[in-house]
Structure formats: structure tokens, C-alpha cells
Amino acid sequence: MKKLAVFASGNGSNFEAIAKFKNRVYQVELLICDNKGALAIKRAIKHKIPYFVFNPSDYDCKDSFEQAIIKVLQAYNIDFIALAGYMRLIGKTLLEAYKMRIVNIHPSLLPAFPGLNAIEKAVNYNVKVTGVTIHYVDQGMDTGRIIAQRSIKVKHKSAQILEKTIHKIEHRLYKRVLSKIIRRLEDESIN
Numbered sequence: 180m181k182k183l184a185v186f187a188s189g190n191g192s193n194f195e196a197i198a199k200f201k202n203r204v205y206q207v208e209l210l211i212c213d214n215k216g217a218l219a220i221k222r223a224i225k226h227k228i229p230y231f232v233f234n235p236s237d238y239d240c241k242d243s244f245e246q247a248i249i250k251v252l253q254a255y256n257i258d259f260i261a262l263a264g265y266m267r268l269i270g271k272t273l274l275e276a277y278k279m280r281i282v283n284i285h286p287s288l289l290p291a292f293p294g295l296n297a298i299e300k301a302v303n304y305n306v307k308v309t310g311v312t313i314h315y316v317d318q319g320m321d322t323g324r325i326i327a328q329r330s331i332k333v334k335h336k337s338a339q340i341l342e343k344t345i346h347k348i349e350h351r352l353y354k355r356v357l358s359k360i361i362r363r364l365e366d367e368s369i370n
């Protein structure tokens with residue numbers, strides 16, 4: 180069983196969906212949060228998952244901020260990281276410590292609409308099809324190698340309705356993709 184840490188900054192519905200998934204590949208051991216007011220923390224408490232809040236302004240640079248996070252990740256023997264609504268770019272320090280072991284979920288068909296407000300942007304652009312992307316994380320903004328995508332036909336001009344549909348898909352997709360890629364990682368370490 181591999182140990183997963185989820186990084187979230189806000190609502191945390193994806194964190195909860197990943198954590199609740201009963202499977203033999205991964206277990207969510209930790210929530211890492213950069214916002215002490217995040218609803219994700221309440222969800223962690225509900226599921227008895229340890230959480231740690233790191234406030235970036237308590238650190239003099241990104242490197243020391245990420246070093247502090249890595250200390251906790253190592254204390255919990257974390258193998259893999261899933262970003263789920265984590266509103267911060269991952270820096271060199273974490274990327275080197277968890278090479279190809281950090282993934283993210285984004286509410287658009289990347290490379291379209293990276294960054295903030297992807298759902299609103301898609302609606303404003305009047306796209307007919309949008310979706311969800313899961314990708315490896317690199318130093319860019321939603322630029323890493325794509326692992327999985329699901330498309331959705333845009334039937335309404337409402338970003339709220341679209342967001343609900345996107346969330347449903349995310350909650351089903353993320354846990355499955357995570358277990359698939361983490362299992363592959365396990366197989367590679369055996370062979």
C-alpha cells in the first residue's frame with residue numbers, strides 16, 4: 180500500500196473523494212494545506228486524516244517553505260502527492276524530492292484554459308466541449324505531461340452548472356487514475 184499526501188487550499192471535495200476510495204493501492208495519509216480556513220481541513224478531521232497547515236508568509240523563500248513540507252512528508256513516509264485545488268505552483272525543491280510523483284487535476288481540457296477560473300473562461304469562450312485533465316506536475320502552470328482526460332459537452336451557459344458536472348467527473352476519475360498510476364509505480368519497483 181502506497182502512502183499518498185493530498186495538497187489542497189480550499190473546498191477539498193476532490194481530497195475527500197480520493198480519501199474515501201477503498202482500494203488496495205494507496206491510502207491517503209496526510210492533508211497538506213496552505214490556508215488555515217480551508218474547508219478541506221474540516222473534511223480531514225471528519226475522516227481522521229492528519230493535516231498540516233503551512234503558511235507561506237512564515238518562510239523567507241519558497242525553498243524553505245517546501246523544505247518544511249518535505250520534512251512532514253518524510254516523517255509520514257509519503258510516496259506520492261496529489262494536488263487537488265492547491266493554489267500554488269510547486270517549486271524545484273518539491274519537484275526534485277518527488278520526481279514524477281506529483282500529479283494535479285484541472286477543470287479543462289488542457290492545454291486549453293490553464294490557471295485560474297478555467298470553467299468560467301470556457302463558458303465565456305463559448306466552447307462546445309470542455310472537460311477534466313489529470314497531469315504530472317512540473318514548474319509551469321498546468322503544463323505537465325497529460326495522464327488522462329475526460330470531455331464534457333457544454334449544454335448550458337452557466338458556469339455553476341458546468342462546475343457541478345465537472346466536479347462529479349473529477350471525483351470519479353481522480354481516484355481511479357491515481358490508483359492506476361500508483362499501482363504502475365509499485366510494479367516498477369518490484370521488477
Ligand code: GRF
Nearest residue numbers: 190191192193264284285286
Ligand atoms: C477542482 O475543480 C480542480 O480541478 C481544481 O480545483 C478544484 C478544486 O475543487 N484544480 P475541490 O477543492 O476539490 O472541491
